[in-house]
Amino acid sequence: MGNIFRASLFDGHTAIVTGGGSGIGLAIATQLGELGARVAILGRKAERLETAKATLVQRGIQVHTAVCDIREPEQVATFVDGVAHALGPATILVNNAGGQFPTTAEQVTARGWEAVVRNNLNGTFFMTQAVATKHMIPARRGRILNIIANVRRGFPGMVHTGAARAGVENLTKTLAVEWAQYNVQVNAIAPGVIKSSGTDQYPPELLEVSRKQTPAKRLGTPEEVAHLATYLTSDAASFVTGETWYIDGGANLWGDNWPIPDPDPAM
Numbered sequence: 694m695g696n697i698f699r700a701s702l703f704d705g706h707t708a709i710v711t712g713g714g715s716g717i718g719l720a721i722a723t724q725l726g727e728l729g730a731r732v733a734i735l736g737r738k739a740e741r742l743e744t745a746k747a748t749l750v751q752r753g754i755q756v757h758t759a760v761c762d763i764r765e766p767e768q769v770a771t772f773v774d775g776v777a778h779a780l781g782p783a784t785i786l787v788n789n790a791g792g793q794f795p796t797t798a799e800q801v802t803a804r805g806w807e808a809v810v811r812n813n814l815n816g817t818f819f820m821t822q823a824v825a826t827k828h829m830i831p832a833r834r835g836r837i838l839n840i841i842a843n844v845r846r847g848f849p850g851m852v853h854t855g856a857a858r859a860g861v862e863n864l865t866k867t868l869a870v871e872w873a874q875y876n877v878q879v880n881a882i883a884p885g886v887i888k889s890s891g892t893d894q895y896p897p898e899l900l901e902v903s904r905k906q907t908p909a910k911r912l913g914t915p916e917e918v919a920h921l922a923t924y925l926t927s928d929a930a931s932f933v934t935g936e937t938w939y940i941d942g943g944a945n946l947w948g949d950n951w952p953i954p955d956p957d958p959a960m
């Protein structure tokens with residue numbers, strides 16, 4: 694599919710995409726940039742950012758990159774100030790950085806739980822608070838988009854991220870209300886299983902189970918998520934706020950990644 698959006702849609706905008714060095718984040722950064730936005734991306738790995746920057750610059754996009762761990766508020770503050778200096782204040786923030794690992798609830802350690810909650814919930818809040826207070830609220834203009842996951846029916850097999858993403862979904866609603874007065878809209882996208890650099894780290898047999906359990910019988914693509922992100926960060930969505938948009942081939946409605954065993958009669 695080509696791009697259905699107007700070429701100059703984001704002229705004059707500065708978009709921050711966390712985790713924009715790979716996968717879904719890079720697809721979103723590419724699409725917003727090709728539609729005219731200046732783009733700032735961050736991640737923990739400098740090499741990944743440099744490779745992504747080269748790709749974006751080759752497409753004629755003005756890019757700022759810096760290493761930043763979203764779990765560290767001081768690094769976040771430095772990054773957000775750096776964006777204003779390099780590209781001007783952000784009008785768009787896409788909180789895409791995140792991740793976790795499969796584990797049963799019985800097995801997850803305290804440090805494993807904390808690592809995932811800090812990454813997906815704390816990091817998203819630290820970025821959001823910094824960008825809103827420094828850039829968007831003073832300008833009375835902003836679009837914030839949180840990438841979460843398909844947690845509608847819980848997230849069996851990844852309890853830590855299910856809890857953290859549900860927290861971000863609720864944060865999305867709360868901030869949509871608190872910041873409506875400042876003309877800042879806050880929404881979320883809940884992707885199903887997307888074929889990306891992220892899911893390439895998962896065992897293929899787990900992904901195949903997910904594919905079979907998805908009504909569309911395929912995985913999504915980062916570009917499909919980027920199309921929805923483009924709509925939600927554009928003026929076409931100016932009256933949309935506090936909502937979570939599922940893009941999952943129907944997976945939140947049907948199918949289970951986690952088989953429930955029958956009770957052991959000996960127990």
Ligand SMILES: CCCCCCCCCCC/C=C/C(=O)SCCNC(=O)CCNC(=O)[C@H](O)C(C)(C)COP(=O)(O)OP(=O)(O)OC[C@H]1O[C@@H](n2cnc3c(N)ncnc32)[C@H](O)[C@@H]1OP(=O)(O)O
Pocket residue numbers: 791792793794795796802803804805806808809812842849850851885886890891892894895899900903950951
């Ligand atoms: C079984 C069924 C499951 C359902 C499967 C559904 C099918 C797939 C659906 C996929 C949908 C979602 C896809 C995506 O999100 S794609 C993005 C993928 N990328 C990632 O997820 C990578 C992200 N990972 C990280 O960024 C880091 O690993 C993380 C933040 C999670 C932790 O980093 P940190 O540096 O803070 O952590 P440490 O190394 O210091 O470890 C802290 C504790 O966490 C434990 N840990 C970390 N990684 C793992 C692991 N892979 N497995 C088990 N435990 C892990 C680590 O052991 C530490 O705890 P302890 O000190 O107690 O050992």
Ligand SMILES: NC(=O)C1=CN([C@@H]2O[C@H](COP(=O)(O)OP(=O)(O)OC[C@H]3O[C@@H](n4cnc5c(N)ncnc54)[C@H](OP(=O)(O)O)[C@@H]3O)[C@@H](O)[C@H]2O)C=CC1
Pocket residue numbers: 711712713714715716717718735736737738739741761762763764789790791792793812816840841842843883884885886887888889890891892
């Ligand atoms: N692919 C899928 O099926 C699904 C993905 N998601 C979520 O969508 C988002 C993008 O996933 P995807 O593109 O597939 O996976 P990737 O692993 O390719 O993307 C994750 C990005 O986040 C960055 N990142 C992770 N933790 C931090 C951190 N603490 N600080 C700064 N950057 C960080 C990573 O960069 P670096 O390692 O350099 O820090 C990486 O660029 C993630 O939040 C993921 O959990 C949700 C549902 C399904």
